[in-house]
Amino acid sequence: MDLKLLDVGPTDEEREAIDARLGPPASGWDGGERVAQRDAHVAFGGHSARARRNELLPALQAVQSRVGWISEGAFNYICARLDVPPADAWGVATFYALLATTPRPKRVLHVCDDICCRTRGARAVLERLEATHGAPHPRALGNGHVDLSDTDAVWLPSPCLGMCDEAPAALLTVAGEAPVERLVGGLTVDRALAMLEGRDNAENAARIPLPQRGQTGLRLLARIGVVDPERLDAYRASGGYQALRRAFELGREGVIREVLDSKLLGRGGAAFPAGRKWDAVARQPERPHYIICNADESEPGTFKDRVLMEGDPFALVEAMTIAAYATGCEQGFFYIRGEYPLAIERVQHAIDEARARGLLGDGILGQPFRFDIEVRKGAGAYICGEETAVFNSIEGFRGEPRNKPPFPVQAGLFGKPTVINNVETLANVPFIMLEGGPAFAKIGTAQSTGSKLFCVCGSVAAPGVYEVTFGATLRDLLTLAGGVTAGHTAQCILLGGAAGLFIRPDELDIALTFEGARAAKATLGSGVVMVFDETADMGDVLRRVAAFFRDESCGQCVPCRVGTVRQEEALHRLAVKKTRGSVADELALLDEIGVAMKDASICGLGQTAYSAVESAIKRCGIFDGRNAP
C-alpha cells in the first residue's frame, strides 16, 4: 500500500514495545533501518504485509501499555510495519476508550460511574477525586507534546467495569516496562486516592467473592473458589479433560448431535441454539473455520463471564477445544474485554499450560486434530461484544457491526465460517459431553435447559454470581441473595442489563427462563438482576443509561448515532424540569426516537437503546406524578 507517513519516527520505548509484539522489521521498507545492500533493489510486501492487519490493535495496545499513549511516531512505525494507512489506524485507535492518542500520564485510575456503582457509593469517590485532583481530562494536558513526568496521574470516569458485585469499582492502569493493570472492587475514597497518588498498586485484588462457593449441586460454579484456577493438574483432578476424551469418542457428528439434543441456548443474550450454530459451521465447505469465545462482557451489570474466566479458565479452554473439534476449526480466538486483566491473565495462563501439556497444538490427546487459541484483548468498546463487531475488532478494523446476512456461520472472521459463543454457553459444553445431550435437556424446563448464571447486584444483601436451575423465579433468586438490603425496599429491578428492562417489585414471580421472561415481556439478556432501592435517583440512573448508549454507539448508522444523543437530551430536560412542551410531549418524543432506533438500527445496540428507558417510564412509571408542569 502506498502510505502517506509523517516524517516522525517512534521513540526507542515505542519501537521496543511494538517490536516485542510484531518482531523486528525485515527491511528499511517496513520501518527498519535503510540498508543499501539489502533494500536498494528489492522489497517484499503486498498480501503478506497486509495479512498482518489483525496485529494492529495488539500493536497499539503494546504502545499504550508501555507509554500510556500513542504518539504520531508510534503510529507511523506501526503503519509502516503493517502496511496500514495512518488515517485508517487513527480511526481504529480513536475507536477504543482505553487507547489515548494525545499525551496522557502513565498512571490512570478509571473509576466506574455506571448505574450500579453510582448507586453504591461511587459518587462520593468521584466527587472527592474531582475536588482534590480536578475534573477528569481524557485528552489531558493540552493538545501539544507536553512533558509528562512518571509521577503524573489522571483519573477518568468509566462505564461498567463488570465488578458490580463489589461496587464501587475501579481499574488502575500504570503504563511501563512492567505495566500494571488491576481491577479493584470495594473502592473507598482513601483507596482511590492512594492508587491515584501511587501509594497503592492494588496488588491483592485477585479474590473472587462467591456467595455460593463450595455449595453442592453447583455445575458451572462448582470449581470456582475451590479448585486452583492456575494449575492444570488441579483441573484434571477435578474431572477436567474427561469431556474432551468423550468428545473424541463421540466423533465430530456425535458431538454436534449431543449439543443439538441438549437444546443448549446461547447465554450471551440472543438465546440462539448453540447446536444449530455448530452444525451450520461444520457443514460449510469453505475453510478454514474459526471459533471465537466472546468474552467482551460489557453489558452494564454483567460479571458472570469474568467470574468463570477468573475461577475456572481451563474449563473454557477445554470447551472451546471440543467446539473446535466438532466444527472443524484449527484456530480460535478468546476475545476478552480489556478491563478484565485478571481474567486475561488466567485464560492466557490456562492456554499456555494446555499447550505445554499437549492439550492444544498438534495431535491433541493423540488424535489427528490440531487446534490453538489466541487471546485477544478488547480496548474499551461495549459494541465489540456484538458478534460481527468482534470480527472487525480482531481483524484490526474499527469494531463496527456488520450487516447480516451473511451470518457468521457463513462469512465471519476473515470472511470465513465462524463459530462465536459466549463464555457461559461454552462452560455448559463439558456437561453435555459427560451427561449426554438428552440428560442435559432434562435439567431445567422444556425450553430452557440446564442451569443459568445470574449477576445479582445493587441493593441486595449478598451480591454476586448465582447459579440456579432454569425454572426458579426472580423471587427465589433474590431470596438466595438474602433479599433487598436490610432497611430498604426495592424501587425497581433491572433485568438483563442496560439493553434489558426495568420491572416493578411486584413482578417477582417472573420465571427466570427464556420463555418465562418472554411471557412477562421481559428478557434475561446477559443475566443481570440489579436491584434499585428507594434511595436511588432513577432519573439519574436513566440518564446514565442513555449516556452509556450515546457513548458506546459506534456511530455507523444514523438512527443509533443520532437517536442515542436525542434520547439523552430529552431525559436531561426531564431531569432539570426544562421540558419542551409538557412532560407528555417529551415522553412521546422519546417513544418516537425509540421506535426509530429499534426499527432502523443495524445492530442490537441501537435496537435496545430505548428498552430500559421505555420500561422505566411505562412499566415502572418513574415520571408518573413527578416532574409534572
Added chain:
Amino acid sequence: MIFLWGANARENHPIFFHHVLKGINHGTRLYVVDPRRTSSAQWADVWLGLNVGADIALANAMAREIIHAGLANTAFIEHSTEGFEAYRALVEPYTLEVAQRITGVPADVIREAAHTYARADRAIICWTLGITEHHNATDNVLALINLALVTGHVGRYGSGLNPLRGQNNVQGGGDMGAIPNKLVGFQDVLDDEIRGRFDRAWNVTLQPNYGWTVTEMLQAMDRGELTSLYCIGENPAQSEADQHHAEQLLRDLDHLVVQDIFLTKTAELADVVLPATASWCEAEGTVTNSERRVQRVRKALEPPGDARDELWIISQVARRLGHDWGTPNAEQVWDEVREMAPDMFGGMTYRRLEELDGIQWPCPNEQDPGAQFLHARLWADPVGLPKAAFSLTEYEPPVELPDDEYPFTLTTGRRLDSYNTGVQTAGYTSPLRRGETLDIAPEDARRLDIGDGDLVRITSRRGSIVAPAHIDTSLRAGLVFMTFHFQDQVRVNLLTIDATDPRSGTAEFKACAVRVEPVRAPDEAPARALHRHSDPVLGD
C-alpha cells in the same frame, strides 16, 4: 498474477490501477519491476528494483530459469511458436548471477519471480514507458513477449501482454492509421494489394513509402528535408528530448500549422493556429481504449468562440487543397473506416456500439460480439499462421551511463496530478502538486549536503537547469528522478538525451547521466518562481 513492468500505474493509469486493486483484493499477486519503489511498487508482493535499462537482462534470466527449472510450457512452444532453440541458446548466458550483476536484483528474488510467473494459472505482463522510452524499446518489448511465449501466458482469458495506454484514445490513433507505416486498421502501406484498395476508394495514388516518426521528423527538419509541419494535438516544443534543439528546429520551419484546443508553446511558434474542439464533449466520434474497446463519444456542448469541429477543419483544408469531401459527419467517416478495415471494425455500427457499450476489436461482422482477448488462435488446432516467433533480444546498457563527471542516472516520469507537459493540468490546483523537483535518495542528499527543498543544479552533457531537491526514499543512491510536467519553469528535457530506438522512434527519456550540485547563491530566480507557481494556496 500481474507483472507491472516499467509502469507506475498507481499514478499514471489510476483508473486501470483501480481494476488492479480489485484483483489484489481477490488475491492476485502483484510484482512490480521498476528502478524506483513507486507508489505502484508499494502495493506489490515483490518489488524488483532493477537498474535503469536492465530489463532485457532480467527477462532473459527469468526465461533461462524457467527453462532450466522445467517450467517452460513445452506443448505451447512446440505447437504455437518458432525460433525457440535459438532463443534458448541466446538466454543461456543469462544466469541468475549474471542478471544479479546487471540488474542489481538479488538472484533468489529473480528466481522466485520466474517460478511464480511460470507456475501462475493466469499471468499478465503490463508495461508502459519504462519499457518503451529506451533506445532499445522494441527489444525490451520483445523480451517480455518472449517470456509470455515460454510460459504460454498468452491467448487465454486472464493471461497476456498489455501495453497500458496513457490516454483514452492512444489506441484509437493507431487504429485510425495515425502512425507512419500503417493505414487504418493497421494495414501496411507497403502492401500493394492494400494500397490498391485505398487508391480505388479514395481515387488517389498513395505513395509506397513509410512516413516519419516524430523523432525522425525532427531529424528531417535538421537536415532541411522537412520544411512544413501540420501539428494536431501535440506539443513537440516541450515534449521532445533535448528541448533547446527541438524548439530551434520548429522555429526554423518554413510553415507551421498547429491545431489544438490550447495555445501551447508549439502553437506560439506557429504561422497558423486552428482552434479545435475538445473531442470528449464538443464532438461526435469514437475512442479506443487499452482493451481495444471502441466506444462512442457524444457532443454535449457547442465549442466556444471560433473553435471548430476537427472534421470540419480537415474537410475545409482538403477543399482548399482541391479535394471536395463535402461535409461528412462522424458516423459517415466511421462507416468508411468499417468499409476500409472490415476485418477489424466491419461489425461495429454506431447502433451496435451503443447497444453493447462499446465493442473490442476485431469485430468483422454484425453477428460478432467482439474479442475479449487476442491471439486465441495460438491455442487452436491446427494453430493459426503465422506461428508466434521468439525474438533474439540481447541486453544493451543505456546509451549514456554514469561516470565520474556525470555520476547520477536521471530517469524521468510522471506524477498522479499532472499530465504530460502540463498544458491540460497546470490550470488546475492540486493539493499533491509540489512543482518540479529533483527527487534524490536520502543517502545522496546527505553526501552532497542537500536538504529537502534546497535548490540544486542538474547538469547533463546537453544542458543545465536548477530545481529544488526533494528527498525521496523510493530512490536508491545514484538514481535521481524528475518529471516534465513543468516545462515552463524547469525545462527537464534540456537534459534528456535524444538517443532513439530505430524501430519505434521513441527516445531514451528513461536514462541519461547527470551531475547534481547544491546551489548556494541566492540569485536563482527560476526555481523560486516555480515555488510560487505551484503553490496550491496562492494558485497561479
